Amino acid sequence: MTGAWDPRPPLAAIGRRFYERGWMWATAGNLSARPDPDSFWITASGVSKGDLGPDDFLRIALADGRVLEGGANRKPSAETAIHRAIYQTQTAAHACLHGHSVESILASRGRDPVVLPRVEMIKALGVWDDGTPTALPVFTNHPDVALIGRAVETFLRDHPRPLPALIVRDHGVTAWGRTISEALRHFEAVEFLLALLARGF
Ligand SMILES: [Zn+2]
Structure with missing residues (x-):
């Protein structure tokens, strides 16, 4: 153990909330946070995110x-x-949250990229009417997830000031x-x- 801050309890609390909202059903999704520059805690594979414990x-x-x-x-x-x-x-970035929502799948159908509407909520992403x-x-959504990781890394290296989120098609959102x-x-x-968007906005 690093002796550093332990992000597991707050991540478990988020898991409960996301599960209840239908964003992490059937063991889907994963949550992570970085307590130091060199490592991060992440949820284990195949566990229910609605009832996460320290193990x-x-x-x-x-x-x-x-x-x-x-x-x-x-x-x-x-x-x-x-x-x-x-x-x-x-x-x-010190935290990264990923879920599988119905809306993310519906909204990304036929869209690439997905242009988010400039309504009030966009301010929560640090974006408003400044043309950002x-x-x-x-x-x-490659079956080999390492390929998705490589594509994400390439994109983020090529785009120095991205929005703090991305979509994997027919899969879900990751935000940090x-x-x-x-x-x-x-x-x-x-x-x-x-x-x-999924409701036709
Ligand atoms: Zn996923």
């Missing part, structure tokens, strides 16, 4: 994806590759922030805006 998280080395501690012999989420790509390119683009990138609460605000705002 349902593993601490991962940012540099090579090695498991450093935790998890009680469980595997890290396959989608750890996407979290690593975000932490490696967004050095200010509101296009969320859409990535192909400097803190867990900022990542939560970004995630909720994106889901709200995608729900508008």
